[in-house]
Amino acid sequence: MIESNKLWEQTLEEFKKDANSSDTVELLSEINKVYKFENNVIYMIVPNALTKFRIEKFYNNKLNEIVQKLTNRSVKFKFILEEEVKEEETPPLLIKDQINKRPLRAEYTFANFETGESNRFAFISAMKVAETPETLYNPLYIFGDVGLGKTHLMMAIGNYILDNNPNKNIVYTSAQEFTEEYFLATSTKKGRDNIEKFYEKYRSADVLLVDDIQFLEGKQGTQEEFFKVFEYLHGLNKQIVITSDRSSNELKNMMLRLKSRFNWGLSVDIKHPDKKLRLNILRRKLSFLIENPKSVPEEVLEIIADNFTSNIRDLEGALRRYVTYCVSLNIPFTVENVYTALDRLIPEKEQDQNKDKELTQKKNFDKVKKEVAKYFQLSVSDLESNSRKQQVAYARQMAIYIIKKVYNPVLKAIGDSFGGRDHATISHSIDRIESMMSKNSMVKTDFEILTKNIKEN
Ligand code: ADP
Ligand code: MG
Numbered sequence: 001m002i003e004s005n006k007l008w009e010q011t012l013e014e015f016k017k018d019a020n021s022s023d024t025v026e027l028l029s030e031i032n033k034v035y036k037f038e039n040n041v042i043y044m045i046v047p048n049a050l051t052k053f054r055i056e057k058f059y060n061n062k063l064n065e066i067v068q069k070l071t072n073r074s075v076k077f078k079f080i081l082e083e084e085v086k087e088e089e090t091p092p093l094l095i096k097d098q099i100n101k102r103p104l105r106a107e108y109t110f111a112n113f114e115t116g117e118s119n120r121f122a123f124i125s126a127m128k129v130a131e132t133p134e135t136l137y138n139p140l141y142i143f144g145d146v147g148l149g150k151t152h153l154m155m156a157i158g159n160y161i162l163d164n165n166p167n168k169n170i171v172y173t174s175a176q177e178f179t180e181e182y183f184l185a186t187s188t189k190k191g192r193d194n195i196e197k198f199y200e201k202y203r204s205a206d207v208l209l210v211d212d213i214q215f216l217e218g219k220q221g222t223q224e225e226f227f228k229v230f231e232y233l234h235g236l237n238k239q240i241v242i243t244s245d246r247s248s249n250e251l252k253n254m255m256l257r258l259k260s261r262f263n264w265g266l267s268v269d270i271k272h273p274d275k276k277l278r279l280n281i282l283r284r285k286l287s288f289l290i291e292n293p294k295s296v297p298e299e300v301l302e303i304i305a306d307n308f309t310s311n312i313r314d315l316e317g318a319l320r321r322y323v324t325y326c327v328s329l330n331i332p333f334t335v336e337n338v339y340t341a342l343d344r345l346i347p348e349k350e351q352d353q354n355k356d357k358e359l360t361q362k363k364n365f366d367k368v369k370k371e372v373a374k375y376f377q378l379s380v381s382d383l384e385s386n387s388r389k390q391q392v393a394y395a396r397q398m399a400i401y402i403i404k405k406v407y408n409p410v411l412k413a414i415g416d417s418f419g420g421r422d423h424a425t426i427s428h429s430i431d432r433i434e435s436m437m438s439k440n441s442m443v444k445t446d447f448e449i450l451t452k453n454i455k456e457n
Contacts, residue, residue: 004034004042007067007075009106014066015059022289022323024059027051032103035085042067046079055079104162104172108155114284116277119149122268126153129239130160137266139230139240143247144270147311150243153270154209157241161207171205175215179222202229207239213262214244218253227258234261278305278315285316289323296323296333299410299423303338307354318342335412335423364407365417371453372399375446384419398443400426401433402450 012028019025030051035043046052055063056079064076110130115123122142129140140157142150158170173181181201185194202208208229216223233240244251247269248262273281282301286293304322308315325341326333369380376395383396396418403414404426415421436443 004037005032005103005106007042007070008032008034008044008077010070011063011067011077014070015063020291022327025288027054028059029107031055031079032106035080040073040075041078042075043078043080045082045085047082049081052079052081104155104158104170106159108152109159110156112284113149113152113156114277114280116274116280118271118273118277119153122149122153122270125266125268126157126241127160129241130157135237135239138234138237139242139262139265141242141244141248141262141265141267142270143244143267145272145310146245147313148270148272149312150270151211154211154241154243158207158209168206169204170207170209171202172209172211173202174211175213175222175226178210178226179215179219182222182225199229203232205233205238207241208233209241211243212245213242214246214251216254217251220255223255223258227255227261230258230261234264240265272310273312273315275305275309278309278312281312281315282319285319286323289320290327297335297423299335299412300333300338302410303335304342307342361407361409361413362417365403365414367457368399368403368406368454371450371457372402375450375453384417386419397429397433398446398450400429402447402454404430406451406454 008031015028016025031044031046033045035045037043046055060077060079067075067077110123110127113119113123122144125137125140126142129137142153144150155172158172161168162170181198185198210226216226230240242262248254248259248267251259251262279301282304283293286296286301290296300322301319304315304318308318322338322341323333326337331337366380369383372378372395373380373383376391378392378395382392383399385392387393400414400418403409404411411423411426415423415426418426433443433447437447
């Protein structure tokens with residue numbers, strides 16, 4: 001299974017290299033379950049009939065071509081629906097097990113994880129756990145708000161260990177899934193068989209990954225069961241990794257015994273990403289989404305990063321939506337389009353915050369304009385006008401340059417405040433002053449006096 005999984009991943013990688021639509025890539029990325037490998041045919045499970053139809057009609061040949069090149073054999077992919085799997089005659093229990101085994105998401109790797117202040121310690125700890133065969137920190141407990149990369153890091157540990165040792169039995173589950181499995185095992189007639197299988201599944205783990213442990217809050221029976229599993233594996237020195245949306249001390253209605261176990265190992269948290277990290281994540285994501293990431297202006301990424309600050313899933317979602325919007329309407333990747341594409345996604349609270357930000361920004365810009373106008377004995381409206389008189393143009397460019405240096409806003413904001421000048425004009429003004437300053441010390445003096453006045457007022 002692991003081999004077939006790898007083949008599928010490699011085939012996808014190759015396919016992505018000359019795929020021309022991010023939709024296709026996305027469609028195929030959703031497929032990650034191998035049903036079986038038989039007579040040189042790899043059977044992949046697809047979520048629905050439409051997907052099956054699209055793949056068979058448009059991509060199956062290409063995918064076969066790639067996998068044949070990769071393996072030098074006449075391997076083929078076949079795509080089947082889960083219902084069809086159930087209809088096959090092979091013993092149903094066995095198949096069901098394989099299907100239910102939730103694979104780790106292939107793209108959740110350390111390599112695909114951007115680090116910044118907010119997650120560096122969690123990242124390093126996860127790496128350490130993955131790299132070290134002895135259980136240094138057991139359990140590793142990762143906590144933080146939703147959408148900040150807990151599941152990603154946890155699966156990265158699993159992927160890393162599997163890459164280096166494919167024989168390791170990595171068991172991934174969520175606390176919810178664990179609860180459901182336990183319930184099924186104990187509430188059906190065939191309970192005894194099922195409970196044996198339940199124990200077998202968890203006790204055979206070399207590494208146990210349990211996502212969203214907070215789901216066990218208040219569920220005493222399941223907590224007991226989990227406690228047993230935990231004790232068993234911990235006693236055998238098997239690595240356990242747990243994620244949660246809160247620290248173990250903040251878990252309510254959770255057995256003390258269990259909470260204290262969570263404190264045995266290492267507890268690390270992931271905080272909200274700063275802007276630099278948000279931008280890095282957007283850049284990386286963009287390079288997966290489109291072939292020429294440079295075609296999206298930096299300012300667009302800035303706007304998205306400024307508006308989606310607290311959840312990386314939402315941040316990525318906004319970027320994806322923008323890209324899909326422009327690609328499907330066949331319109332250019334412009335700043336204007338980011339506002340149209342994301343209009344309803346930008347939460348109201350953030351819109352309000354943006355209004356506040358705009359107000360402060362306006363005040364700052366006005367201050368610069370006033371100081372610059374006074375210094376050159378002009379009026380503020382001269383600066384905002386279209387006048388091309390040398391003195392006026394120079395003062396205007398200086399004001400623009402100072403705003404950029406002192407407050408570093410997005411260029412569109414500067415343009416708007418200078419009578420709707422466009423991005424290129426603003427950028428040109430900045431470059432011009434920059435180059436004049438390097439040649440002419442008077443320009444430098446103007447700049448220094450002005451910034452001093454502005455900072456003091
Ligand atoms: P959580 O489990 O904390 O709710 P996830 O692990 O599901 O969050 O992350 C949400 C999304 O954000 C995923 O697509 C994940 O790949 C992405 N993500 C989170 N943190 C990072 C990061 N540091 N670098 C790249 N992608 C990230
Ligand atoms: Mg998660």
